[in-house]
Amino acid sequence: MFREIKPQEIKDNPFELIGKEWLLVAANKDGKSNAMTASWGAVGEMWGKSVVMIVIRPQRYTKTFLDQTETFSLGIFPETQREMLNYMGTVSGRTEDKIAKSGLTESLVDGAPVFEESRMTLVCRKLFAQPMEEAAFLDQKTVDSWYPDKDFHTLYIAEIEKVLVK
Known part of the structure; x- marks a missing residue:
């Protein structure tokens, strides 16, 4: 528990x-x-709050969920769950219910999914969301290396509201 x-x-x-x-x-x-x-x-301090910063590309199905909710979770899993993480990172939720197929046991905490198999979960509330723009990059090599298709991430900054550990 x-x-x-x-x-x-x-x-x-x-x-x-x-x-x-x-x-x-x-x-x-x-x-x-x-x-x-x-x-x-990233994790750190912003606006007097403990925060996480994550980035998600526009084509990711999970982004549509994140954009329509106030809260989300970041689950950290033991190495024994690497196969599940590989699956969750390569299969789209548009084509199948990957949470059901993964075998994860889900519950909601403050509206955010929490998985019993995780060793730690951060329950977060969004504070900021901003699409990255090419003109804001100061290093063209970063754009050339990481964004050849110009599919720039959206940056989310969220307050860590709860940290749940086993």
Whole structure:
């Protein structure tokens, strides 16, 4: 079962947590949830709040859920769940109910999906959303390397409202 801690009590290295372990970004709209993996993001302090920053490309189905809700979750899973994370990152929720097929056990906390199999979940409330624009990049190499199709991410900044750990 989960217990709640403060964001400042998280002991994980954010570079390992986000870049290596990956996050499962999940949102629920109209009683249906969708999720996707993410390996880009940040945690920190903004506007006097503990926040996360994530980016999602416009073509991702989960983005439609995130854009229509106030809350979302970021699930962190043990390495034993790597196969599930690979599946969640490669199959689109447009074509199948990937949460059901993944075997994850879902419940909602403050409107955000939380999965029993996670080792930690951040329940977040959106504060800011802004599409990235090519003109704002100061390094053209970044655009050339990461955005050859000009499908720039949307940046979301969200307050961490709850941290649930096992």
